[in-house]
Amino acid sequence: MSVYRIATDGFPAARNASVASYLAAATDKPLLRFTTAGSVDDGKSTLIGRLLHDAQSIHDDHMEALRRSGLNRSTGPLDFSLLTDGLKAEREQGITIDVAYRHFSTARRRFLIADTPGHEQYTRNMATGASTADAAVILVDARHGLTAQSRRHAYIAWLLGIRHLLIAVNKMDLVSFDQEAFARIQTALHEAASKLPGVHFHVLPVSALDGDNVATRSSRTPWYEGPSLLELMETIEAPAWNTDAPLRFMVQYVIRPDLDFRGYAGRIDSGRVRAGERVTIFPSGVQSRVKRIVTFEGDLEEAFAPMAVTLVLENEIDISRGDWICGENGLPSVAPQFDASVVWMHEQPLQRGASLLLQHGATRVRAEVREIVHRVDPNTYEAEPASQLALNQIGLVRVETASALVCDRYRDNRQTGAFVLIDPINNFTLGAGMVKQIVQTEREQRHSIIREHHSTPVTPAERFQRYGHWPAVVVCRSAALRKKLERALFAVGAAVVALEAVPGRTQLRELLASGLILLVPPSTPPELEGTDWIEVVEPTSTQDYVQLILGELERLGLLVSRRFLLPAGGYVDVN
Amino acid sequence: MNATLCEQIPTASVSGATDRTLSHLRALEAEAIHILRETAAQFERPVLMYSIGKDSSVMLHLARKAFFPGRIPFPLLHIDTGFEYPEMIAFRDWFVAEIGARLITHTSPRAMDKSDNGVNPYALGTARCCSLLRTQALLHALRDYKADAALGGARRDEERSRAKERVFSFRDAHGQWDPKRQRPELWSIYNGRVSPGESIRVFPLSNWTELDVWSYIERENIPVVSLYFAEEREVVVRGDSLIPLDSRVRLLPGEQPVKRRCRLRSLGCTPCTGAIESDADTVSKIIAELRQFRRSERENRVIDHDQDGSMELKKREGYF
Secondary structure (H helix, E strand, O other): OOOEOOOOOOOOHHHOOOHHHHHHHHOOOOEEEEEEEOOOOOOHHHHHHHHHHHOOOOOHHHHHHHHHHOOOOOOOOOOHHHHOOOOHHHHHHOOOOOOEEEEEEOOOOEEEEEEOOOOOOHHHHHHHHHHOOOEEEEEEEOOOOOOHHHHHHHHHHHHOOOOEEEEEEEOHHHHOOOHHHHHHHHHHHHHHHOOOOOOEEEEEEOEOOOOEOOOEOOOOOOOOOOOOHHHHHHHOOOOOOOOOOOOEEEEEEEEOOOOOOOEEEEEEEEOEEEOOOEEEEEOOOOEEEEEEEEOOOOOEOEEEOOOEEEEEEOOOOOOOOOOEEEOOOOOOEEEEEEEEEEEEOOOOOEEOOOEEEEEEOOEEEEEEEEEEEEEEEOOOOEEEOOOEEOOOOEEEEEEEEEEEEEEOOOOOOOOOOEEEEEOOOOOOEEEEEEEEEEOHHHOOOOOOOOOOOOOOOOOHHHHHHHHOOOOEEEEEOOHHHHHHHHHHHHHOOOOEEEOOOOOOHHHHHHHHHOOOEEEEOOOOHHHHOOOOEEEEOOOOOHHHHHHHHHHHHHHOOOOOOHHHOOOOOOOOOOO | OOHHHHOOOOOOOOOOOOOOOOOHHHHHHHHHHHHHHHHHHHOOOEEEEOOOOHHHHHHHHHHHHHHOOOOOOOOEEEEEOOOOOHHHHHHHHHHHHHHOOOEEEEEOHHHHOOOOOOOOHHHHHHHHHHHHHHHHHHHHHHHHHOOOEEEOOOOOOOOHHHHHOOOEEEEOOOOOOOHHHOOOOOOOOOOOOOOOOOEEEEOOOOOOOHHHHHHHHHHHOOOOEHHHOOEEEEEEEEOOEEEEOOOOOOOOOOOOOEEEEEEEOOOOOHHHEOEEEOOOOOHHHHHHHHHHOOOOHHHHEHHHHOOOOHHHHHHHHOOO
């Protein structure tokens, strides 16, 4: 009995690709992922149903089922929204509950739509849909103009990194295709754009119900000279994966079929890698060279984002899931503390001190919310003070992870700058985060923490890791007091030295480069110019001094956490 | 090296203007491999649900790629309803042996009873039969194996309730799906943390369409069951469906077997799977047929049309 039809020569069949399949690849249409947003009753489901219908992407049996159903909540001959409202509960209630993904294609492009609902849970769902989208279609009701909700939709899309916003001013039929109504919305958008750097608004007048400017240009808007929505979707620039950015390869899984093979399976999140190239492993900082780029089809000379490949390195080094393989340049940050924009998605608000799990790439670590820096009003785009983030609120949060996170800023890399927050008890995904800035590397250029690499000089970051503090100058009048402070700080684990005289400029710089806290006598400003220093006056007790100095170092960001210092077993009071 | 991949990879001498864009299928492939690796890494006891259909074949092919040169690090699980076409069982045994995968077959004891007292769609109706032979059997098998993750070949383009499915879809300790308890899923970060008894269904082909699946089968030369290809078969015309005759398909009063050139578009149990009239006897002809096709893939699956939203109800119970 013939049970299979194609591979007559047995496995591996994939090694004999036909000319036909080669040609199929050449004519492959590019994919644009987009998300949709609109308030309740803006007619979003109708617009998408109309797009699918006009692009001839509705199967005949689905159209027949639609005609048969007898349901019609619209004022047109057919209720297009029924084509996209998925769940039974939704069809009954006439609302859209969750993000739905749909395909359609035209002669020029393929589209994957993340259709998100416009009501209560919109922020959460819209952020979800926007996280993987290249562009967003935002519906605005021509009768109501640019509402707070529309502004909110634009903000979320922008926050999640979308730069092309297609604003469909819908229900133009209900305002008699009035150019003035359309122009008012354009003006309001222009103002909003000034607060969303890098955003491109494409505004167009449509009627989803009648199909004006949806797939084809309408004769009822002679004053509008732009493309139809579908034409625009087919032609706007789709941001592909960034293959020119620095290499980021996330190690997902170690493949070890036998003792002779050890490969790191993962995905290239950005950039490209070539066989023979030098690479740096993070967070260890160890360097190596790519020996092979292994795939099922055979080894490759070069691989680029978003390919999923397996890398074999030249030397035996300890690499496991969660590590990153990067190039020699454009290295990621390695930090235990950073500020991130967070979209909160759970009924229980996010508060300072919350202890959560943070998933980033192939890493999952304990994380603590150190501070709610501020909340953002998505209607006005203004920051406002806040003590917590409630469901669907967005804010800036300072996060500290139990071990240093290898990451980039979200604006630099949409893959390596993103993370989710997880409830450690019930495992629910509570929020989405985007790294805005690394906290301690903002000072000078203390970028990566590279440990134990034989041929590179010891970096300030490595010294920081060992000592638990950055270098500092503490000015202290009496020599006896400097000695006492030296002993007290030494006892709490600081790398500290008391000096008899202020060293010269070069010497001072070298001492600081060695990561020390220097206790120096008062001096004229020139020597200390450009250096952070703390002046101690009016001594009371040494213990108070230690606290004072530690407090000052913290305030200046030189000491990240006292936990990094060795346990002291009580301060030494030499008074 | 595969010619199709070579075409994507620029040579060393080309620089600057090189177009490093993955083709649509290559991008889908990379996404699926990423998901398969996440599953192997995040779970203790994952299993790949193998239905013998084309989507399963594609998923298995991707799993071989994902862990190459290692072996697929999880077993395959097949739920045998006892109503499978003999071609499917033969194909399964050949394919699994060919690639050296580990197969677990689970059959509900009630499925083996082919008397009128046994479970069959004629006595119980398609909905209850499916619930017992597929859904319940699957849940039992997953529990027996203590699976904390089950990979499935479902796609978002198949059916409306699937369009809302996550890539990592949470199931409670009873294997049930609740659309309101699904975890938000952003970027390509998949949260697979579960408590004991709970599990995740994983769908690496979520973003593929039926056409993508066939295009990929053609490009990668992936073997599939012969039932997908048109040939003259003995069928019975039942409503809008052509039901290929088999020892377990009963003729209803007034029905006469006829010969038609047809093929199956999706595979299910013999009594409940309809064929479509077709001349497509090669993969490229199937692709050509699909490009003009105006009807959805699961139209010939009797189970989906029992009642409005029936797939959603089955999903809630634990079916795919």
